[in-house]
Structures are given as C-alpha cells and as structure tokens.
Amino acid sequence: MNIIRSARFGASTLIPKNCWSVVRSISSTELTKLEVNDKTGIAVLTLNRPPVNSLNLELLTDIRNSIKDAESNKCRGLILTSSSNSVFSAGLDFLEMYQPKEERLKSFWTALQSTWMTLYGSKIPTAAAINGHAPAGGCLLATSCEYRVMLPKFTIGLNETLIGIVAPNWFMNSYLNVLPRRVAELALTQGKMFTTAEAQQVGLVDDVVNTKEEAIAKCEEFIGLFKKINPYARALTKQQFRINHLQELEQNREQDLQAFIAAITNPSTQAAMGAYLENLKKRSK
Numbered sequence: 001m002n003i004i005r006s007a008r009f010g011a012s013t014l015i016p017k018n019c020w021s022v023v024r025s026i027s028s029t030e031l032t033k034l035e036v037n038d039k040t041g042i043a044v045l046t047l048n049r050p051p052v053n054s055l056n057l058e059l060l061t062d063i064r065n066s067i068k069d070a071e072s073n074k075c076r077g078l079i080l081t082s083s084s085n086s087v088f089s090a091g092l093d094f095l096e097m098y099q100p101k102e103e104r105l106k107s108f109w110t111a112l113q114s115t116w117m118t119l120y121g122s123k124i125p126t127a128a129a130i131n132g133h134a135p136a137g138g139c140l141l142a143t144s145c146e147y148r149v150m151l152p153k154f155t156i157g158l159n160e161t162l163i164g165i166v167a168p169n170w171f172m173n174s175y176l177n178v179l180p181r182r183v184a185e186l187a188l189t190q191g192k193m194f195t196t197a198e199a200q201q202v203g204l205v206d207d208v209v210n211t212k213e214e215a216i217a218k219c220e221e222f223i224g225l226f227k228k229i230n231p232y233a234r235a236l237t238k239q240q241f242r243i244n245h246l247q248e249l250e251q252n253r254e255q256d257l258q259a260f261i262a263a264i265t266n267p268s269t270q271a272a273m274g275a276y277l278e279n280l281k282k283r284s285k
C-alpha cells in the first residue's frame with residue numbers, strides 16, 4: 001500500500017494514498033488549517049469552527065489570509081473543505097447579523113467582500129470538497145471555486161429568501177457562474193436548498209463521491225488537469241471570465257456595505273432573522 005508520511009500527524013502516521021508525499025502545514029489558526037502536499041503542490045484549507053463553521057469576522061479573515069498564503073507559497077491549487085462530518089459551512093454567522101453593533105457589522109461585511117474577491121479572483125485553481133451541508137454563505141464559498149465535489153445526503157443552496165433577506169448581486173453572480181439563468185432565478189426566489197443528487201443534476205456540483213478522502217482526491221484530479229497548462233495563461237483566462245463580477249463589487253464596495261447595513265438593521269429583517277434563529281435553536285434541541 002502506498003502512503004503519505006504526514007509531517008503534521010507525526011512521522012509514524014501512515015495515511016493511505018497513491019503516492020509518497022509529505023503533507024506540510026503552511027499556516028494554521030484556531031479556525032483554519034492550511035496544509036500543502038509537497039509532492040503535488042496542492043494545498044488543502046480546512047475550516048474548523050465547530051459546530052457548523054458559521055462564517056464570523058475571524059473565520060472570514062483567516063480564510064482570506066490562508067488563500068493569500070497558498071498563493072504566496074506558489075501552491076498549484078487550493079482545495080476548501082471542513083473538519084466537520086456533516087457541515088461544510090452553515091453560511092454567515094447569524095450572531096454577526098442579529099442585533100448587531102454597527103462597527104462590528106461593517107468589519108464583518110467588509111471581510112466577507114474581501115474574502116469573496118480573494119477566492120473568486122484567485123489566480124490558482126480552486127476546488128471545494130463539500131463534505132457536509134452548504135447553505136447560503138457556505139454555498140457562496142463553494143460556487144466561488146472552479147470545481148465542486150459533494151458527499152451524498154447533504155444540501156446546498158442560496159436560501160436567503162427563506163430568512164427574509166436578499167442575496168447581493170455578487171452572491172447571485174457566483175450562482176449564475178455555475179447554474180443556468182432560469183434554474184438560478186427559480187432557486188433564488190424559492191430559497192431552494194438542493195439535495196446532493198439535485199445539485200449534481202442541475203450542475204451546481206460537478207461530482208458526487210462517498211467519502212471526504214475521495215472528494216479531496218477528485219479535487220486533486222481536477223487541479224491536476226492544469227499540470228501542463230501555462231499558469232500565467234490560465235490565470236489570465238480565468239480572470240477574463242470573472243473580471244466583470246469582481247470589478248462590479250470593487251467599484252461599489254461602499255454602496256454594497258451601506259445596502260447590507262440598511263437591509264440587516266431593518267426591523268422587519270431583524271424580526272424575520274430572530275424567528276429563523278429561534279426555529280433553528282428549537283430544532284437543534
């Protein structure tokens with residue numbers, strides 16, 4: 001059996017794999033772990049904010065920093081995944097948006113904008129190994145990547161309308177990047193959460209596999225497709241596909257922030273979010 005000798009798990013830890021490799025930690029925080037396989041040059045960014053990887057200011061900042069770290073370490077690609085067995089990311093942390101303090105709310109949204117621009121516009125190939133539910137902001141992270149593989153029996157989608165909020169343009173653009181317009185419009189207006197099977201059928205995810213290890217291997221396979229492609233030509237080509245969406249946010253960041261603050265602090269949004277949260281808490285008991 002071939003194995004990886006994992007530096008992170010200690011020299012004696014043997015992980016089944018199809019080549020001898022060394023997994024090296026590039027950067028690690030309480031909330032994220034960024035490891036690169038020295039054999040392939042591909043990095044895996046693991047989100048680690050139990051219980052559900054809800055995206056708060058600190059996690060968003062760590063994700064952005066990790067993407068930058070992967071780029072500056074000249075990684076050949078980046079795979080996003082989760083340390084949870086059932087949730088990729090529960091999306092934006094409601095506690096950042098429910099009864100918020102204005103300064104923190106501003107920093108939070110600004111961090112989300114930056115993280116999205118960094119991921120969506122990354123020069124290196126990006127892939128998501130979706131090993132759990134991926135609602136709203138979790139779906140945004142996945143759709144900002146170039147390739148998605150998902151495990152069975154989970155759900156993914158932009159469910160904002162169910163919470164009484166409207167997904168901003170750039171959330172919709174990431175969706176439209178992978179879904180036909182008609183499917184995206186219907187899904188967004190209904191707040192639809194797709195099952196894994198449905199997501200594969202409409203093209204929201206590219207592949208379905210049974211385990212996280214297989215999902216990471218599929219992502220590595222996807223990134224491997226670019227082995228013989230000039231990285232500069234690849235990056236510029238990707239940029240040309242995405243530049244309009246990136247510029248639209250870049251040029252309207254302040255306006256987008258103000259629209260978010262106005263929407264979130266609206267009393268009816270707060271009431272809808274409060275009711276949604278209460279329901280969520282009841283369900284989890």
Ligand SMILES: CCCC/C=C\CC(=O)SCCNC(=O)CCNC(=O)[C@H](O)C(C)(C)COP(=O)(O)OP(=O)(O)OC[C@H]1O[C@@H](n2cnc3c(N)ncnc32)[C@H](O)[C@@H]1OP(=O)(O)O
Nearest residue numbers: 052054090091092093094133135136137165263280281284
């Ligand atoms: C103008 C604004 C534009 C953009 C706005 C919003 C975009 C967003 O991303 S909003 C977030 C939308 N997310 C969701 O609707 C997901 C809600 N969560 C779930 O459906 C489930 O938790 C999930 C399927 C992800 C996982 O299910 P379980 O594994 O069964 O976990 P629990 O439901 O028991 O949850 C455990 C624990 O986590 C709390 N939780 C869940 N999601 C969030 C969240 N997004 N933010 C903060 N906290 C969250 C949940 O309440 C439980 O807490 P406790 O009751 O205290 O244990």
